[in-house]
Amino acid sequence: MYGAIEAGGTKFVCAIGNEDLKIIEQESFPTTDPEETMHLVEKFFKKHQNNIESIGVGSFGPIDVDKSSETYGYITSTPKKAWAYFDFVGSLKKRIDRPIAWTTDVNAAAYGEFINSYRQENLNVVYYTIGTGVGGGAIQNGEFIQGFSHPEMGHMKVVSHPEDSFKGNCPFHDNCLEGMAAGPAIEQRNGKKGQEIPVEDPFWDIEAYYIAQSAYNTTLMLSPDVIIFGGGVMKQEHLIEKVRKEFLNLINDYVKTPDIKEYIVTPKLGQNAGTVGCLALAKKLVTKK
Template sequence: MIAGIELGGTKCIALLGTGPDDVRAQRTIPTTDPEATLAAIEAALDEWTFDAIGIASFGPLQLDSVAADFGAITATTKPGWTGTDLVRRLERRYGRPIGFQTDVNGAALAEARWGAAQGLTTHAYITIGTGVGVGLIAGGRPVQGVAHGEAGHMRVPRAPGDEYAGWCRFHGDCVEGLISGPALAERFGCPGKELPHDGPEWDLFVHDLGGLLHNLVTVAAPERIAIGGGVITAREHLFPRLRARLAESLGGYGSLIGYARELEARLGPPGLGAMAGPLGALAVGMGAMGT
């Protein structure tokens, strides 16, 4: 039995279970300051019996197990959360095995275990919400170098005439600084959910996200790319436009000719829908148990 904790920029979801068909309990907790948020999560976990904990969190995270700050959130755009310890705090309280991953890597692992990436070894999960994150799985494992990737912060060519400076306090007009929920609100003067369904604002969104997709495909050619998160979940009509934009951007190049013809199957929403993130925490916890 796994206690899964998905820490998001707006809300946290705690699950108790073993998978999508066996969720015994679920709690939703607003993400406020670290102490109040973690105390509320612990209050939920205190009521449950479990064998391991899985944490799938917004980042950046310190995933190097030998680092002094292993298990903590590092320099983040989320005010007040930089340096917040997650793993060691919960280890001290519960004494259970703990798996620790980025929220997007967790969702990608859940997609591989239960969702639309079953049977695939190289695939990606993109979330677009309070931030933009990319979880990349290669050879069945999250890609990890000196640190986990931050593809949501890549810079892409800007649309002609678009002079918005960008919301990201680290990089300005990186992809997160252009298309995340806070960026859309600042850029267009209202939350993304209030923008017209077919408004011209989405032309810029498709352009900017299309740049990220082009780079991701040319670097890793994932067998499938799932895109989730609050911004895109309400705008699934954009997927045909994103596929067309990506196919055009790839330009009939080399071995990617066939890839561009298969985007209906290769690019779409997560098979687990809005539960990909919370179930990602369960998948991470199962990894801590070696299952």
């Protein structure tokens, strides 16, 4: 059996899965402060401790993924003040002494989709989550693309829509993807949450324009085989088609991509992509397969 922790900024999802990466038991709870939240994590896994080989963690960030760093396994400069520079891996290891695979939450979701849906074709995959925040992860030849740190695709600059005067709500950058298109930006701009905005509202064309820019930038930088858009905002089923349309306008036939309906897609695993990815990373850590 393997353990999974999808550590989101809003909620934690803990799970146990088997060799086939099937979720056997799953529990979620709000992300509060580290002491309270990690106590609930420990409580969930303690009852399975004798059966767990390893645990995969996909965490909100930024996080330190450099194994040579003194702060490897830490959440670093997060705006969630209680979690800033928290030793996540160290704290978990003290509570549950098992090998721990450590990556970002969006990397974990990307890996879940890759393992479940695309590995047989050995595709290069980019995954974006558009939700409370925006993050991106990329897999090439079965491995995450990263260097001194993990990608922060959610903070790429975007060009404002001609009919949008909103300047973004990111505390670090004006006109970045997260500040313009994440859930809080939608609510701040419209005075209500995305799920309360009618399908026919012209705002969705503006939202699609920003998301399509991330697909445009990704296409020209990485030329992946597939770009997956997940997260709560993408639960608006009409949105993916708008993103495809805007992307085609932006790319303007400059490069030939795979068929658009197979190139820009939503997750096949839905909201379980991150959990399955964490299970897969936990398995990979101890089996090296």
